[in-house]
Amino acid sequence: xxxxxxxxxxxxxxxxxxxxxxxxxxxxxxxxxxxxxxxxxxxxxxxxxxxxxxxxxxxxxxxxxxxxxxxxxxxxxxxxxxxxxxxxxxxxxxxxxxxxxxxxxxxxxxxxxxxxxxxxxxxxxxxxxxxxxxxxxxxxxxxxxxxxxxxxxxxxxxxxxxxxxxxxxxxxxxxxxxxxxxxxxxxxxx
Numbered sequence: 001x002x003x004x005x006x007x008x009x010x011x012x013x014x015x016x017x018x019x020x021x022x023x024x025x026x027x028x029x030x031x032x033x034x035x036x037x038x039x040x041x042x043x044x045x046x047x048x049x050x051x052x053x054x055x056x057x058x059x060x061x062x063x064x065x066x067x068x069x070x071x072x073x074x075x076x077x078x079x080x081x082x083x084x085x086x087x088x089x090x091x092x093x094x095x096x097x098x099x100x101x102x103x104x105x106x107x108x109x110x111x112x113x114x115x116x117x118x119x120x121x122x123x124x125x126x127x128x129x130x131x132x133x134x135x136x137x138x139x140x141x142x143x144x145x146x147x148x149x150x151x152x153x154x155x156x157x158x159x160x161x162x163x164x165x166x167x168x169x170x171x172x173x174x175x176x177x178x179x180x181x182x183x184x185x186x187x188x189x190x
Contacts (some may be wrong), residue, residue: 003062009112013111019058025073028050029103029184032044033104074124095130095131113150120176144174153176157171
């Protein structure tokens with residue numbers, strides 16, 4: 001699935017654009033925060049090089065059309081607040097998985113709801129996805145609330161799915177169908 005490297009999705013307060021190499025320091029700050037990374041499927045980063053490698057991988061995946069990772073900013077040249085992404089894209093079934101992460105300093109302001117709503121609108125309305133999925137640690141209550149507010153439904157629990165930094169955790173699986181997205185009461189922020 002080809003992605004436009006100049007893609008820009010806008011909301012009232014935010015701009016979502018493909019991540020760029022200059023985001024490495026900010027991405028490292030987000031991904032090296034041990035508290036913020038507790039619910040992820042990999043441990044907190046320990047070296048800035050990890051951010052550069054990840055961004056190069058993300059840009060290659062964008063070009064190949066296998067993944068799209070967008071930076072969340074308050075304006076196009078603003079600092080990185082977080083990321084939203086789509087991956088594991090199955091074009092035949094028109095389904096994909098989403099992921100997201102927000103800097104601790106940006107949490108609690110409704111940014112992720114706004115960003116994910118706009119991103120879901122793009123995936124359903126413009127890319128014609130039929131189903132989106134998200135996998136989260138069920139202990140991450142704020143993440144579950146964001147998904148549910150957008151319309152995702154919890155569909156299952158994968159017990160003891162991950163072992164990260166010696167800690168075993170479950171995964172809650174959420175899904176949202178295009179027809180449910182179209183019928184929702186909470187329209188996507190634009």
